[in-house]
Amino acid sequence: MSNAISGQPDSYLEFWNEYQLCTLTTLRPNGRPHVVPVGVTVDAAEGVARVITRKSSRKVANILAGGSEARVAVCQVDGGRWATLEGVAEVCTDEAVVEDAVNRYGERYGRTPGPDPERVVIRISVDRALGQTVGARPQPAQVAA
Numbered sequence: 058m059s060n061a062i063s064g065q066p067d068s069y070l071e072f073w074n075e076y077q078l079c080t081l082t083t084l085r086p087n088g089r090p091h092v093v094p095v096g097v098t099v100d101a102a103e104g105v106a107r108v109i110t111r112k113s114s115r116k117v118a119n120i121l122a123g124g125s126e127a128r129v130a131v132c133q134v135d136g137g138r139w140a141t142l143e144g145v146a147e148v149c150t151d152e153a154v155v156e157d158a159v160n161r162y163g164e165r166y167g168r169t170p171g172p173d174p175e176r177v178v179i180r181i182s183v184d185r186a187l188g189q190t191v192g193a194r195p196q197p198a199q200v201a202a
């Protein structure tokens with residue numbers, strides 16, 4: 058499988074290292090989308106994105122219901138810049154995998170969550186990367202006095 062992330066320009070990869078809140082979209086068993094705010098870490102070399110969460114969450118239930126081909130998307134936006142990663146998700150419970158994901162989250166977001174025995178990792182094998190991350194940020198509109 059090709060690595061859809063590493064083929065992106067440097068600005069794309071840099072954007073995924075900025076402090077940005079993201080969304081995760083999973084599909085409910087009835088096919089309707091479930092979109093929630095999350096923190097995401099991206100490993101371009103490995104071609105994966107990671108989300109830490111609790112195993113009792115709706116997003117985890119949706120992924121487990123989707124089986125081995127559960128498709129998801131993570132997205133972030135900042136003004137005119139945006140990036141979306143799509144792929145197949147799996148839920149990981151291995152302690153070492155969870156600890157690694159928590160450490161990566163701490164590096165990106167500047168804080169490490171406390172221990173949580175319910176914590177799991179949603180590991181997304183990215184097969185599609187989309188976005189627009191090049192160029193100046195749009196300036197806020199001026200309000201006439």
